[in-house]
Amino acid sequence: MADNKLFRVQVVSPERIFYENDIEMLEVRTTEGEIGVLPGHIPLTSIIAPGVVRFKVNGETKEAALHDGFLEILPDKVLVLAESCEWPDEIDMNRAKEAKIRAERRLKGAEGEINVSRAELALRRALLRLELSEKYKIKH
């Protein structure tokens, strides 16, 4: 970061304002692929795919699991409307493991397209949760 410019990011979920801060860089996965946002990004609206969101502030990186929602990059701020979003320490590993098994089971014996795509989404969410909580368990 040459000029160390910051921009405001707001992550809002239905239950609460998840995160609000001035940060250096935002990394998020959209349906079109991973994008990194720096200050001065062009205005953009995009759909979020399940993935890890990273907030870089003061050289530190904070990570969270972001499952669903959309993202709006405006000149003065970045707004993420998340249907569900969690910090690593909020993830219930046992539940995620169960969800993973359930989704895998459903995928094996699935009939009908809607169920397959839904189960795939559930599986991706479970894997994301497991990945993130695994990572932070080792660290702490």
Next chain:
Amino acid sequence: MASMREIKRRKESIQNTGQITAAMKVVSTAKLQKAKGRVEASKPYFQHMYDAMYSILAKSSNISHPYLQKNSSKKKAVIVITSNRGLAGGYNNNVVKLLTQGAHKKEDILVYAVGRKGRDSLRRAGFEIKADYSEVMNEPMFSDAIEIGRAVLDAFSNEEVGEIYLAYTVFKNTITQIPTLMQLLPVAVTPKEETEKPSIEDLVLMNYEPEPEEVLDQIIPKYVNSLIYGALCEAVASENGARMQAMDSASNNAQDMIADLSLKYNRARQASITQELTEIVAGASAIE
């Protein structure tokens, strides 16, 4: 005049009822506080969602999308949010009245009921109940809103219904709750008041990734879900607010009745004592 014993029994029964209503008032006050917190917490999301929807629609006026237009079906889906329990004054009835006395024909309406009370009275009134999500009312979660939203959106894209409405009670404050019928689809975003100069955001040319149509395809369901979730939270708060008020006035009425009956009881007691005395005196003078 009723006998002393009768008055006493009635007074005791009212006292018991009064105790119950007072306890229920305390309970719903506590629940109201909790529900109010949820409404507050869900507001920012909803507000941002609304703003985002509005700015997308305003900036790209030439988008045509199935969710923005009426389709061929004449049927209307109405999500009716009421409570599972009664004793809340006119709360449930007011929501039901939106449909029974509303502008839409009974035959055209498909009801997606949330809340047992509304479901039962609408069924009695001859409405078609398409689905029932009553158990949601105990503790509405966002995933419930997603489920309901998916059901109505499926019906909309299969052209089973041409319009989607939401009937619920807006929680304005603890003493005011307004039953409202709101249109969800086709999306009707009411334009904001025209400000003198457009803000910076209005002037920016927004880019979409993927195409605007696809983005809308994803965002509109989320918008609908957020509206449903907001409505569920507000309905829970309204229900407890209405119940609190109803129980408050019931307790007050019980107090009034007890005061009235105490007076009557004392009069009856006085009268019986007087009568007894007269009888004794009369008896004594007859012996002499």
